[in-house]
Amino acid sequence: MWIWNIIWLIFILYTFMPLLKQRNIEIKRYKMIQDIEKKRGTRVIVMIHRQEMLSILGLPLSRYINxxxxxxVLRAIRFTPDDMPIDLILHTPGGLVLAAEQIAHAIMKHRGKVTVMVPHYAMSGGTLLALAADEIMMDENAVLGPVDPQLGNYPAVSLKRVLKEKPIEKIDDETLIMADMAEKAIVQVRDSLFRILSKRFDEDKSRELADIFTQGRWTHDYPISCEQLRSMGLQVSNDLPQEVYRLMELYPQPVQRRPSVQYVPLPYRKRRDE
Known part of the structure; x- marks a missing residue:
């Protein structure tokens, strides 16, 4: 009987171990967030979208701004005093325009300073949030991206271009409808970005930047580096707090059977020549 008791105990431990491990990680996350808040005197809001694994089937589940x-985020901002600075830590491929614009407008309305921190990338809707902030802090190798709207699997700019380069009688009704929607989407996103940029730039500069980010000069996943952002006239700092990197380590990618990248997870000091 004692053997069966041990087996049951092992089974129970094996069942609850992932829950305990996840709870431990969550406690560490809140502790790190509180450490950053105490150090900088801010409210820290974290939006990190990793690819996650479904607990039962082990299938990848992509995350995005929804x-x-x-x-x-709007609830967190409401819980924050009007004059308290906010640090928004972003790691996202983007997401729904509606959700991103809601967050961007809430950021703009907050009276305290809002700093967006990007340790790796904030594409599409994430870039919209970064441009709405008072300050952008990025790792020197981190990137933002274009905010040109996408309709399904197609860039809105490319759908609009079909009308210019193909005779109207050779375009099917569905493509015409999508092209019409694409034109409206481009105007809407450009106008929204213009209002966001007008908070920090004059009218001409705001329109110039809104056109650059929405006109489709790049593919939607094009990485815009810190150097390119500065060349556009945007103020970008590389003074990202070390605590942000440690916080990112508490949001690990799902463990794969065969890791594609391996290294000794320790910082190395510069070796002296012997």
Whole structure:
């Protein structure tokens, strides 16, 4: 009987171990967030979208900016005093335009200073949030991206271009409808970005930047570096706090059977020549 008791105990431990491990990680995350808040005197809001694994089937589940995210961020901003600075830590491929614009406008309305911190990348809707902030802090190798709207699997700019380069009688009704929607989407996103940029730039500069980010000169996943952002006239700092990197380590990618990248996870000092 004692053997069966041991087996049951092992089974129970094996069942609850992932939950305990996840709870431990969450406690460490809150502790690190509180450490950053105490050091900088800010409210820290974290929006990190990693690819996650479904607990039962082990299938990849992609994360992106959605309505639930906008609700949570807006709630966090409401809980923050008007004059308290906010640090928004971003790691996202983008997401829904509606959700991103809601967050961006809430950032603009907050009276305290808002700093967006990008340790790796903030593409598409994430870039919209970064441009709405008072300050952008990025790792020197981190990137932002274009905010040109996408309709399904197609860039809106490319759909609009079809009308110019193909005779109207050779375009099917569905493509015409999508092209019409694409034109409206481009105007809407450009106008929204213009209003966001007008907070920091004059009218001409705001329109210039809004055109650059929305006109489709690059593919949607094009990485815009810190150097390119500065050449556009945007103020970008590389003074990202070390605590942000340590916080990112508490949001690990799902463990794969065969890791594609391996290294000794320790910082090396410069070796002296012997």
């Amino acid at each position: 309505i639930e995210d906008s609700e949570q």
